[in-house]
Structures are given as C-alpha cells and as structure tokens.
Amino acid sequence: MNDADVKNLLAQYRASIDNIDAALVHMLAERFRCTKAVGVLKATHGLPPADPAREQNQIARLRRLANEAQLDPDFAEKFLNFIIREVIRHHEAIAASSSSETVNAASSGAENSAASSNGRQTS
C-alpha cells in the first residue's frame, strides 16, 4: 500500500467514525429526552427515583448485547454508568427546579436520592 492508499483508507475510516459519532450524539439526545420525561413522571406521581431491579436488568442486557456485538462488556457497563451519572445530574436539576416553583414532596425525594451516593436512577 503506498502513501496515497494509506491516506485514502484513513480518510474512509474517519468518515465512518464521524458518521457514527453523529448517530451517537443524536441517540444520546433522544435517550436524555426519555430519561428527563421519566424523571418528571416519577417526581409528579411520587414514584421512587431508583429501581435497582430495573437497573440490574439493564446492565445484564447491555453486557449480553455487547458480547454479541464484540464490544467489551465491561466497557458497556462503564458506559451505562457514565450515562447514569448524567441522568442523575439532570434529575437533580429537575428536582431543584420543581422545589423552586412549588415545594413538592415527590420531587424533593428525587433530589435527595439523586444527591446520595447510592441514589441512582437509570430510568
């Protein structure tokens, strides 16, 4: 392979990476739209913010999907935890914004849970 071929192949890989990154950003934006809606729904209806059984199922499923796709399952789990940290940040913002408008026991609950070290809410 000469230098031009190498450069061309590199450019092709990069075009794929750029397309994938655009897809990832849009998928993430849509995921956060859903989790924000879940946060509002739970706060409004007094549902507990965390659901450990649901979270365990999500982790197990993502690890299985990662295996099938030849992605490191440990990375898939780290990725889910990375997303969850951002979800918690959003829920803290929702709870703070609710409590500044009307003092709402349900949303205060969400805020406390999100602020605690074990308080996590995937969806």
Add this chain to the structure above:
Amino acid sequence: MNDADVKNLLAQYRASIDNIDAALVHMLAERFRCTKAVGVLKATHGLPPADPAREQNQIARLRRLANEAQLDPDFAEKFLNFIIREVIRHHEAIAASSSSETVNAASSGAENSAASSNGRQTS
C-alpha cells in the same frame, strides 16, 4: 392520570430507552472496529498515533451537533473523551501485541504515545 396510566407511560419510556441503548451499543461496537483498524493502519505505516488538529475538529463538530440536538455540548465533549480513553486502551493492547510478535518501531511509538498523559489518539 391514574396509576395504570403512569405505569403504562413509564413502560413505554423504558422500551424506548432499551431500544436506544441497543442502538448505542452497536454504534459503539462499530466505532471501535473503525478505531482499531485505524490503530493497526497507523502502527503498520509509521503514522503518528495522535492528530491534535483532527481531534479539535471532532470536538468542535460534536459540540455543534449536540447543540442542534439539544444535548448539553459539555456532555458531548465529556462523552468523546470517555470514548477516547477506551480507544487509547485498545491502542495500547495493539501495540503490546505487535511488540510481542515483531519489534516494530511504529507500533512502539503508538504504545509510548498512548501511555503518556498527553498521548491520545481519537482516530
């Protein structure tokens, strides 16, 4: 909204989240296929592992796409950095595996760069 409606709406959001997560895992798997191929290409042809100009363009583009999709651009940048850390881990593995087979100056370069605190390689 009664309890059944709330439960039903929550289940619908969760179904969307699960579909999105499956898409994310597969997109990530494909992205790592590309970056692994880039790592091998660069190591084989003695190209420098890091390309700071490319990386700056990627960050600026992802931030712009995030803005358009109403995703926090700071989160998009954090996300790219999270992925890059995994890419570096893969490149270290590629370099270690190359050097255990044949001592290759190019792949050693990739390993050194990946191991240094500033050595990063997005693609």
